[in-house]
Amino acid sequence: MHPRVLLLSGNAMVSRLMTTAMVSRSWDVISIEVMVYDLARMTSAAEAQVVLAQAKPNYVIFAAGSMSNPFAVDRDAAKSFMHASTAAPSVTKFLFFSFPGSRRNRAPWWSEKEYEQFLSEKNSFPDIYQAKLEADEYLVALAEKRIKEGGPPFQAISLRPTWMTNSRGTGKVRLGRAGARGQVTRQDVAAVAVGLLSRNDTHGWFDLFQGDVEIEEAIEMAVQGAINSIEGEDIERMCKLLQ
Numbered sequence: 321m322h323p324r325v326l327l328l329s330g331n332a333m334v335s336r337l338m339t340t341a342m343v344s345r346s347w348d349v350i351s352i353e354v355m356v357y358d359l360a361r362m363t364s365a366a367e368a369q370v371v372l373a374q375a376k377p378n379y380v381i382f383a384a385g386s387m388s389n390p391f392a393v394d395r396d397a398a399k400s401f402m403h404a405s406t407a408a409p410s411v412t413k414f415l416f417f418s419f420p421g422s423r424r425n426r427a428p429w430w431s432e433k434e435y436e437q438f439l440s441e442k443n444s445f446p447d448i449y450q451a452k453l454e455a456d457e458y459l460v461a462l463a464e465k466r467i468k469e470g471g472p473p474f475q476a477i478s479l480r481p482t483w484m485t486n487s488r489g490t491g492k493v494r495l496g497r498a499g500a501r502g503q504v505t506r507q508d509v510a511a512v513a514v515g516l517l518s519r520n521d522t523h524g525w526f527d528l529f530q531g532d533v534e535i536e537e538a539i540e541m542a543v544q545g546a547i548n549s550i551e552g553e554d555i556e557r558m559c560k561l562l563q
């Protein structure tokens with residue numbers, strides 16, 4: 321059976337590219353625009369639950385983003401959908417769009433220069449940084465809780481592309497242990513997102529840059545190597561956020 325996918329927001333540039341890839345796989349894609357929804361006005365998981373009850377998705381993708389209102393959209397609306405999705409047994413995958421700098425600690429694989437790039441980006445976009453980070457950590461905590469409570473399988477995926485461009489896709493990326501700031505095409509990001517969702521063994525944080533590894537191979541390498549960009553962060557502390 322083909323999955324039903326709720327795409328929030330289907331209008332995002334990367335979403336349009338994902339939609340093409342998902343429809344070509346005969347996935348049933350429902351976009352939030354169909355329901356005419358202002359995510360910034362969403363104030364609770366109960367409201368997200370109503371949307372889920374109408375859309376009945378198996379997978380939820382949160383691709384909305386607002387530079388002007390990140391706390392309402394990238395954090396609060398995302399968290400409402402994360403909460404509602406992990407509470408819904410029929411939702412088995414949640415993909416959140418974040419970015420490589422969404423972390424508290426220096427990534428163990430970063431060079432000094434990459435660490436400086438991270439600090440500079442964090443200082444330049446403090447609200448986006450805080451909003452994405454809080455949502456990222458919340459998803460980790462909720463997914464851990466669902467697993468601990470013996471709930472149905474759930475893949476929590478934070479896809480973390482660096483700055484996206486609209487250039488033609490290259491089909492090649494660097495996934496997982498990558499840099500702090502760089503470029504990647506939206507076409508390649510969309511292909512990685514759909515590739516991750518197509519498998520039942522992908523979960524965790526995936527930093528994403530332009531690279532030299534074919535997309536399918538990059539995903540396979542990340543899975544086989546249990547590569548998770550969350551390495552270096554304190555998962556226990558994240559889980560306590562729910563207490």
Ligand SMILES: NC(=O)c1ccc[n+]([C@@H]2O[C@H](COP(=O)([O-])OP(=O)(O)OC[C@H]3O[C@@H](n4cnc5c(N)ncnc54)[C@H](OP(=O)(O)O)[C@@H]3O)[C@@H](O)[C@H]2O)c1
Binds near residue numbers: 386482
């Ligand atoms: N741009 C980058 O380089 C970059 C890098 C890493 C991660 N990301 C993240 O990746 C995702 C996709 O990025 P993108 O550049 O492809 O997106 P985008 O084209 O900038 O689109 C963002 C979408 O969010 C929607 N949105 C914003 N506020 C909303 C609200 N209150 N209610 C409903 N929808 C709302 C917009 O809807 P309208 O069309 O109605 O305005 C738009 O469709 C975002 O989450 C972004 O934060 C971006």
